[in-house]
Amino acid sequence: MHKLAISNLNRSILLCLSLLLFGNTATADSIAGSNGIIEITPLVHSSVQLEYDGFVVQVDPWAPIDISHAKTADLILVTDSPGHHLDTGAIADLSDTSTSVVIAENGLAQLPNAVVAINGELLKVAGVTVEAVAAYDIILGAPEHPKGDANGYVLTLGGKKFFFAGVTECVDEIKALQDIDVAFMPMNIPLARMTPKAAADCTKILSPEVVYTYHFDQDWVRRLGNPDFAGSTLPGGLNVAESLDAFERELTDSGIEFRRGDWYPK
Template structure:
């Protein structure tokens, strides 16, 4: 079935201030062997992670302000649309010869990387990477068919970090073990991965720390097309994130705030 992506958060009102600037994002840290892991949320599905001098970038996107981004030792691409696969952003950020790990579908558009299929694993730039299934189960558009997209588990300093990419809570995600940090999507306004399903998914593999990302497709569309009017959805998004917090109440899972859609 053909797939079309409509870029569609959950930004607390206090975060809705100014610019998708990497420099403006406050880094988050996670204790790890050999020093803290530094996590920098950037925009929508784009994340920069650093540990012991190694920089891993997931789904770099030129729409974000990349002027202060660190040169990447490893780039991971979860899917093929431009907000996941952006060849210009990859070439701008990757160090000479740095590996790019991606899906077979993305490889058709960017043939300069290494393909990992769902369930495969490898070591790139000294980093252990496992590809995890990422697809939809509930009919609708956009549609992510089985085998076309990847999530990734990355091991840094003994900590396993899961980037879910897009899709729903498939059995392969539920079977994950020993995940310290998880990045989970909430594909609003679609009736997939709403607060309750996200919470129930998290309870199956129980990461210690969770970042919600890839959740405000309307604002992501605006970043890609800033001549349009920005959607006035901050209150709706804040309420949705609060619903997820409520659904996780009493669980030993830390939901961290991050501003993925900062106003310019």
């Protein structure tokens, strides 16, 4: 084998080992629910764990890092079909015989026994209310997220409404949502979709008590497959850390609490 190929392979192995060994600190935040605390744990990229009164929800569970600290779910919500949203191995690891799994229509081939939610559908699953919200592109081009393909979700838990936007822009279906308490908003999606300003403007329309940005470091994901990836520049010449700062500035005087979360292993 060529020396360069061996070197690249070794770097890939080292990256994978470091992710598996150190993983994510998975620090839990919280918000008060109607009958106690709701714990909110950012896991990685767009994977989130909620826990309330012994009930566990996993959103887009994905295992490029060690997720053995994540808890078995009563309910799993999957927003889209790519592997960093629909990871069948992670879903299996975090499921037992009583776990309910809700997916977008585009994931049916991979999870034929899951509950399919179409855009706009309101479901009662595992004893909680889930609304599927359209998630799609306004700026056209690859990577494409066509209307009707994927979901965001509004989940009502402990008297609070959580909105997981998935990969989307600020479409009319999102603007129409009301009484959201905690929002998870994507940012820095390729083709200048959901820039910090666009994501913040969308957040201000929703006016939640708390917002997290997620799915915002695409370079981190690319380096999983190519540790030598040099990185890309975001619109406006920003890097990822600067984009988070820009998002926070856009929320100044909005009354919305921005929580950055610990989404990516250092």
